Amino acid sequence: MMSPNPFITAAQSRKVLIGVVHLKPLPGSPRYTGESLESIVATATADANAILEAGLDGWILENFGDSPFFKGAVPSHVIAAMTRIAAALPGENNALRGVNVLRNDAAGALAVAAAAGLDFVRVNVHTGARVTDQGIIEGDAAATLRLRRNIAPDVAILADVDVKHSEPLGQSFDLIESARETAHRGLADALIVTGRATGSPIAFDQLKAVRGAVSDRSILAGSGVTPHNVRDALSAADGAIVGTWLKRGGRIDDRVDLARARELVTEARRT
Numbered sequence: 430m431m432s433p434n435p436f437i438t439a440a441q442s443r444k445v446l447i448g449v450v451h452l453k454p455l456p457g458s459p460r461y462t463g464e465s466l467e468s469i470v471a472t473a474t475a476d477a478n479a480i481l482e483a484g485l486d487g488w489i490l491e492n493f494g495d496s497p498f499f500k501g502a503v504p505s506h507v508i509a510a511m512t513r514i515a516a517a518l519p520g521e522n523n524a525l526r527g528v529n530v531l532r533n534d535a536a537g538a539l540a541v542a543a544a545a546g547l548d549f550v551r552v553n554v555h556t557g558a559r560v561t562d563q564g565i566i567e568g569d570a571a572a573t574l575r576l577r578r579n580i581a582p583d584v585a586i587l588a589d590v591d592v593k594h595s596e597p598l599g600q601s602f603d604l605i606e607s608a609r610e611t612a613h614r615g616l617a618d619a620l621i622v623t624g625r626a627t628g629s630p631i632a633f634d635q636l637k638a639v640r641g642a643v644s645d646r647s648i649l650a651g652s653g654v655t656p657h658n659v660r661d662a663l664s665a666a667d668g669a670i671v672g673t674w675l676k677r678g679g680r681i682d683d684r685v686d687l688a689r690a691r692e693l694v695t696e697a698r699r700t
Contacts, residue, residue, distance in 0.1 A: 434585045436525050436549040437618055439486060440647035445668030446697060447525060447649075448480030448675050448690065450518070451493035451682075455510050458495040466510060470517050476685040477518040480675065483690030484698070487525025489551060489670060490515050490541075493681075498532035500563035508537045515545035527551060527587070533566050535573040535586075543581035549618075551670075555588035556615035557607060559595035566595070570615035588617035590639060593626050593652055604635060605642045612646045619647035621670065627681060628673035629653050637665040656696040663697060 439445050453469050454460040477488045492503070492511060511528065520526050529551035530537040538550035556568040577584060590608045591597070597607075611617050620643060622636045623629070630653035640648045650662040650669040662669050675690045677683040 434548060434583055434618070435523065436487075436527070436585045436587075437647065439525060440619065440649075440667045443486075444663045444666075444697065445487075445525065445647075445649075446485040446694065447527070447668065447670045448476075448483075448485045448488050448685065449493075449670060449672030450476045450480070450488050450490045450685075451672065452491065452495075452511070452514065454494035455492055455507055457504060457506055458492075459497070460494060466513065469510075470514050472684065473514050474518055479685040479687045479690055481519060481522075481524055483687055484694040485671075485690065486668075487527070487548070488518065489527040489529055489549075490518065491529045492531050495531065498563055499534070500532050500561065500566050501534060503530055503534050503537055508534075508540055511537075512541045512544045515541055515547060520546075525549070529553070532561065532563050533568075535569070536576055539573070539576055539581045539584060542584045547584065549585040549587055551587045551589070551621065552617075553589045553592045554595075555586070555617055556611045558598040559592060560598050561595040565598060568615065570611075570617075574616055585618040586616075587619045587621055587649065588615060589621045589623060589651065591622070591635075593623040593629065605638055608639045608643050612643045617646070619649060619667075621649045621651040622666070623651035624653045627652060628679075630658065631662065633658075633661055633665060636662065640665050654693075656692050659693060659697045660699070669697075 526547045527549040535552045554566045554568045558567045647667040654669045655674045677686040
């Protein structure tokens with residue numbers, strides 16, 4: 430019998446805030462500068478520590494510096510590096526810990542999560558098909574769920590609906606139907622609603638519509654969350670994943686700013 434997943438338990442009891450740890454370019458990627466893996470680990474650890482010190486509930490690790498991304502499976506050395514980094518990041522005091530292997534390597538993310546003892550993975554395209562800058566990406570929920578069952582049964586799957594930096598394949602797309610399909614046929618544990626691009630604000634009417642249509646899953650705001658709109662986002666969602674706002678000056682390629690992270694948490698928790 431599986432034990433209760435920490436992420437799902439947390440999202441059912443409170444509004445969950447997850448900060449993004451964007452990794453520097455990893456060895457082998459086009460923008461890799463020769464920096465040692467130890468140095469990359471140290472930077473990621475500093476970002477994760479700032480996220481937790483500010484009072485967010487946890488972090489999600491992404492190989493953000495590796496663009497342009499593979500649309501599916503990444504090379505094995507990327508999974509090895511991300512596993513080493515994930516295992517080194519802080520996880521004290523019941524911090525929630527996750528990983529997203531960009532652009533859509535669900536199997537790789539599950540491998541990292543299983544080896545590093547993480548709580549959740551994010552899958553950008555879990556069901557259906559999307560047109561992206563990597564080409565057409567097809568979800569493979571069948572393979573992902575079967576692999577999860579075999580190697581990481583306690584890991585939650587967070588899946589995007591109408592994921593950013595993409596368009597639906599074909600002219601007919603229904604956000605609500607897609608959300609229901611992702612949850613009830615794709616068996617995702619939680620759904621993520623985003624804006625059109627990294628850092629772009631969410632259409633709150635869409636967030637509310639997904640929340641209303643899928644009442645038996647946790648719903649997360651996945652982009653564009655700031656202290657100015659976090660309370661609106663959390664009024665319609667069970668939590669938020671925050672990346673851009675947490676960075677110094679709001680610059681996505683910079684490091685996490687503790688003061689900005691604290692500002693977000695203070696506003697989110699204000700009663």
